[in-house]
Amino acid sequence: MASKAQSKSARKGNFAFNEKRRNTDHSSFLTHKGFLWMWIALILSGASIYGYMTIEVEPRHNGGSWFGYTLGTIGALLILWLTMLGVRKRRMSAGHWSLKAWTSAHVYLGLALVVVGTLHTGFQFGWNIHTLAYGLMLFVIVSGIYGITVYASLPRALSNNRNEMTRGEMVEALAALDRQLESAAQPLARANSDRVIAALKADVFSAGFTARLTGAYPLCATSRAFAAFSKGANDEAQERVLTLLERRKDQLGQIRRQMRLKALLEVWLFIHIPTTIALIAALTAHIVSVFYYW
């Protein structure tokens, strides 16, 4: 044990590197390194278009010409590399890489694929595996565009809604209100206390898919109970329950908005990733069939 401790203190640090890191500016994945990857993507797209316009291919541009093969190879490699983001994100290895740089490159090179892939097709479409692969690619890209839109627009709302509370604190705050409601409902008449019990019984977290995404909970028992009580709270016990129900409604609102924002930030990945897998399958079929019929 002691020797291990020594090896740690005897370890040669890299102080200069760390000093530089500590002086980092803060830029997002979109503006990373002065839009480096945007420029690279633009150059790639520009070169592809320029090639398409100037290079003469007989009888016409298609995937099977040498230029078509070049674009196809670039496109296929790009797709494979873009897919690797899923692995990079989960494998925390040492090294001078950052997921921000990867995402930056992913976004811009992914967009460049629209140009590279489309030109690769030579605008020859049909009801076949080739066009299926192309269609899937566009679908992945469109979902990606949705992704960066929400990445750019929703974080502020997430932060505002959270208001310095953690998930655990929100759940705990709700549980505390529930405990208070339970005892406050004791003196109520049967019909009224049933309303409160119904509100308490509903499982907040088993919200359906649409409820989660829209944030609309038309059957919310708490809102109903609140509505019922606010029509006529005529004694102290009912007043107290009403206030607590209102607080519960607000707390539920915060949790639901949080779930909604998180869902909006994640839901597209449930399209982006499976479609990527379908795309890889279609791409493989596309390549195999091309070489098979060659």
Add this chain to the structure above:
Amino acid sequence: MPDLYRVAIVGSGPAGLSAAAHAAALGMTHVLLEKTDHLSDTIFKYQKGKHVMATPSNLVLRSDLDFDAGKREFILDTWNRQIEEGKVNVRFDAEVVEIAGSIGAFEIKLKNGDTVQAESVVMSIGTQGNPNMLRCPGSDHKMIQYQLDDPGEYVDEHITVIGSGDAGIENALGLAADEAQRNIVSILNRNAEFARAKAANVALLEEAEANGRIFVRRETNPAEVKDGELVLETRDGTETIPCDRIIARTGSQAPRKFVESCGIDFTSEDRAAFPQLTPSFETTQAGVHVIGALAGYPLIKHCMNQGYDVIEFLNGNLDLKPADEPILAEKFAALPGTRSVEEWLEVFNKNIVILEELSPLQMRELMLDSDVRHYGMGDVIFVRNDPGSSMFAIAEGSVEVEVNPDDASITVPIEQGTIFGEVGLISGRKRGATIKAAEPTTVIELSRGAALKLIATVPAAGRAVNRITIERQLLQMFGSGLNKDDVAELVEAAELVDVPSGKTVIEEGADDKDIYVIQRGSMIVEKDIGGKPVFLSYLPAGSYFGEMAVIDGSARTATVKAAIKAQVVRFPGEVFTALMERKPQLRERTMEDMASRREVNEFIEGQKDSFSGAVDMYSQTAQFLVDNGLGEATDVLLIDEKLCVGCDNCEKACADSHEGLSRLDREAGRTYAHLHVPTSCRHCEHPHCMADCPPNAIKRGPDGEVFIDETCIGCGNCQRNCPYGVIRMDAKPPKKPSLLSWLLFGAGPGPGEASYDWRSKKSAKEGATQPKTAIKCDMCAGIKGGPACVRACPTGAAIRVAPEKFLTFTKLVEGAD
């Protein structure tokens, strides 16, 4: 039972037990006096099932009792058995309240009025001290307790916690945590605010109060304790509440007063000081010995060895070599020559000025925490800008300092017997210059802990270090044109001033003319613009301020105040002016600095006219960050919540690169203007966590990181001492299946920290539960590429920065897109 014992041992911790066991083995007449009704109260009070560790592993145990790492219960059982078998004469419920008499005839008074006579006394009462009692009628009522072991133990009770510190709040929260226990918990605070507790604890308490789980009674004192009732004195008169149990957590009284009342002197006034001791642990009161934690040795093994040793000494075996002899011999083995451990200690003691006053025992202790090294002529000892928090002392030989970064041939000598590297120690930052051995040289490298202890316990050493620090800091700051003699007058006139957090050092508009150097802590510079204070800049330790008024004789143009508790050196302006007149380079240098500072200030003032909103935002954000501990940070994790998508990849990456446990809590922590300071180590300049670590397991590494090494014994002191709540106590989790098998077959919990359930089930299945130790962020030092949390953030929201680099207008306002 004899009337006069050969030795009375006070306190039955590991130190006292081991002493008593050895006395019994030697057939010496003895009595072991223990305050409580069980042995070894400190260990008895550890959490149930705590894994007790036996550090340092290279120290041999010398005791009649067995001790090895293991469960608390097993260790206490073993000792109970061995004490019984060894026929040790123990007296329980025997709290010693006075030791009178002198060597050969001590009269030891117990709390119950009995007395015990002994020829000599061994004090091993540890450092826990006595809890403060309530000061009201009924304070001896049996429903009052001073400790809470298991909050889950009580149900259906009215429980009142008294005390507004962290311990009290944590107890109250624990008691109210489980609704099913149906306890009615109240907490009393004498004041209106919980000022002494951690912000995180206060927040939790306020939340519990809002939720109706805890009744918080402010400005309330206990007036009388009665059966089943507690009378309170509130602002609006007295009130009586039902009460079944009182938990009093109003702090404890350190044992120092009691020890001093026995005629024992301490080495200094400092709180960190220990009793003065001879090599045989004898105090300034002949015949009374002090061992164990009270003597400054908090590890159980040390305590037990000293128990054995002190009895050997009393038995006349004065040649006994301390048990740490082999460790020191190993340390000194690489030194040239054939000196023995004792001879080397003598050389160090004699040659090094600041060690002159140390006793042989203190020398040994110091050397255990230090390193000795020999360098050939021209060997580099450290390089400019290396981080370093240790201090060096030259035992033999001399070194030279490369004062000019651009010209290695310009050097200044430092002679035998003095110290160097002390600036790094004081300000916890970078080395100011490269230092080489000028001839074959032997140096001692004192770890930060050892050096601070030395400064605290030996006042003369403290003064010497301070003087040298000020002198060198001046030379370093104002460049190579000056030498020692030039600044002598300044050093002479220097005055060290402690500045509490938030206190103003320089007031805008005032016309005092002093100049200041920040020795520890940091300052913020503000200016009143349009009736509002506007943040201008941040000054870290090692910078100076106040020069503008000195140079151009104007009134102060801005306010400078402490961002956190700080220490500054004040130099009278006239002395500085005189020096500038003699040394034009100094004037030039200062003018340059002043000009660039003016520029920053004017820029911000200029912005204020046209972009008032941006300046307010800058000012408020900077203040927010300072309030959240950036003032003492060296490296802090920030999250821009305008970019954070809440994917928690940062936490997952941290866990995956650190044995499966995350060292950051992304959501916890404060946020201002979408800038969030999550719960993660700030790598403080002067880490609070280091203060009280028995094995000195918390260190500063080569990248500036504060880390905890494998010698952590899991005592939890650092967790309590860190004001930012970033240390967690947890067991190293079992290994997860690989990423590939998770991706393909869904094996294991996937990336990130596994749930508590998964971890405890898996390790139970593997039959290898690990002890809980302290874990915290190590800045990913040693991992190529740097902080995993930052690298794993897909959007660039997470950054790790140094405050002095980040607290600028550009970074805070313009950089945020």
